[in-house]
Amino acid sequence: MLDHPKSVTLDEYTENSAWKITSLNKRKYLLYNTYHIDIEFQLQRRPNFATFTLIMPLLMLAFLNICVFLVPVGSGEKGSFAITIFLSYGIFVTIVSDTLPDNSLQISFFLLFIIVLLFMSVLSVVYTIIQAKLMSSMGDKECSIKCLQPRKPIIMKPTPFDPTKGYTDDENDPADCKPVSRNDEDDDEIYTWAMFLEKLDVILFIIFFALVLLSTAAFFSLMLQRVSEDKFSKI
Secondary structure, three states: OOOEOOEOOOOOOOOOOOEEEEEEEEEEEEEOOEEEEEEEEEEEEOOHHHHHHHHHHHHHHHHHHHHHHHOOHHHOOHHHHHHHHHHHHHHHHHHHHHHOOOOOOOOOHHHHHHHHHHHHHHHHHHHHHHHHHHHHHHOOOEOOOOOOOOOOOEEEEEOOOOOOOOOOOOOOOHHHEEEEEHHHHOOOOOOEHHHHHHHHHHHHHHHHHHHHHHHHHHHHHHHHHHHHHHHHHHO
């Protein structure tokens, strides 16, 4: 409402649920013997709707996705859990693509963030299928990959008494003991593929957890950088 050529008031303005007015500028100029007034409004999107309906559920799905590696293979629910998370990401892509304009020149950072998490979900589904196949075909067989095999503790086993050496004053003399590995005592325990896959699940859980944290930090840093650039450009 224009009460006076030198002032602009928002007395009759109704608040919008999606946008808010951050500032307004008025410019008065003379053109063809006629006074013109240009009013410029600067709008800012309200972030609460996108935060609580898109970003927060997406982060929850991201952390649920890495929990796939904590589900035991023998439970029979690991594959269905991974596919359910993958379908949830597909629904999110559909929702976001419907709300965003059709633009091939510039892709939204939020959509790229969803694609990265969707790719991680695809990797978890593929790994779950391969793991289930290995468990069913060779889970009880001996594993040839020894890099994740836990080291057996070494114990000191006393040596038999040698009459030629006689007795010593120190009964706990280390010279009278020799290191013996647990493998020498328990030769029946076999390092199977099932044990290897259980250790691999823990390692992949840590790796995917770090990837989710890095991708989330990169997404928010890009968003904050874009907001700061917009503020400086207005100044």
